[in-house]
Amino acid sequence: MRFADSKTLLSFFLFLSAFALPACSSDDDPKSQTPELGVISIRSQATADGQFTYSINGSFAENFDVSSAECTTRTEGACTISKCKATGGDGGLEKYLPAGTLTVSGGLLAASGVVLQPDADNFYHKVESGKAWNPGQRISVKSSGAQVPAFEVSVSTPDTLTLEAPAVPAKDQAMSIKRSTGLELRWSGAKETKYVTLFTTDATGAGNPNVSVSCTFPANANTTSIPASALNELPAGETYLFASARNQATTLVNGKSVALHARAVARSRSGEPVQRNVTLE
Incomplete structure (x- = not known):
């Protein structure tokens, strides 16, 4: 995608994945809604050799919506198809707002928690080695407050699912998807997971505008599909594919919702994380 830097792409991904989940849907709060002020995403990833890493990303904006x-x-x-202008600079996204210090705690994290400070652009980002949680535990985020007032929100943690279909080969092997036939999805291991998200985007920037397809399904469905009509919105060529288990909770801050996502990157049958480039035919 044609954004100025990886920071903008991360925030854009937070925006798109949040927008894909229907309003009033959450594993913790039936009054949850699509984020209006910001999103914090905690993502766990297991590698084929059994090692774990996790990342924390967060951004806040006055108008955390499509127009921004x-x-x-x-x-x-179940899919949201987004077409966004390639505007250069910050990609057209809102300027970020500071929320003070973010402290992430719970799960398998240290008792003192993981502390994040905003960078010069008020974006929050940290990557750590190790396992962040066992499925069914709780993760909490507490902010000290700044331009975004103080808040606290917690969510239950999902499983690491196995994506049975489509078959994902080893990372050094090519993978292709035929747009004309749609895409069958099948997964297992969703005991503690409420939603499964599959996200594809124009990875090379060859399309104009940038196009992304983000699909969110109830995890207990186990088998479903993405229609060809959605996949055909993406241009032929290289595409980035990402699949994850996801639980979400929200809290209101001055009447606007802030979402907390706990994500576990799905694994293929061979144990590889499902986040890779693929070719759309």
Whole structure:
């Protein structure tokens, strides 16, 4: 995607994945809604050799919505299709707001928690080695407050699912998807997971505008599909594919919702994390 830097892409991914989940849906709060002020995402990833890493990303904006990213969206079943202008600079996204210090605690994290400070652009980002949680534990985020007032929110943690279909080969082997036939999805291991998200985006920036397809399904469905009509919105060529288990909770800050996502990157049958480049035919 044609964004100025990886920071903007991370925030854009937070925005798109949050928007894909229907309003009033959460594993913890039936009054949860699509984020209006910001998103914090805690992502766990297991590698084929059994090692773990986790990352924490967060951003806040006055208008954390479609217009702030200069995007048009439509739904196709469980999928949200977004077409966004390639504007350069910050990609057209809102300027970020500070929320003070973020302290992430719970799960298998140290008792003192993991502390994040905003960078010069008020974006929050940290990557750590180790396992962040066991499925069914709770993770909490507490902010000290700044331009975004203080808040606290917690969520239950998901499983690391196995994506049975499509078959994902080893990372050094090519993978292709035929847009004309749609994409069958099948997974296992969803005991503590509420949602499964599969996200694809124009990875090379060859399309104009940038196009992303983000699909969110109830985890207990186990088998479903992405229609060809959604996949055909993406241009042929290289695409980035990401699949994860996801639980979400929200809290209100001055009447606007802030979401907390706990994600576990799905594994293929061979144990590889499902986050890779693929070719759309």
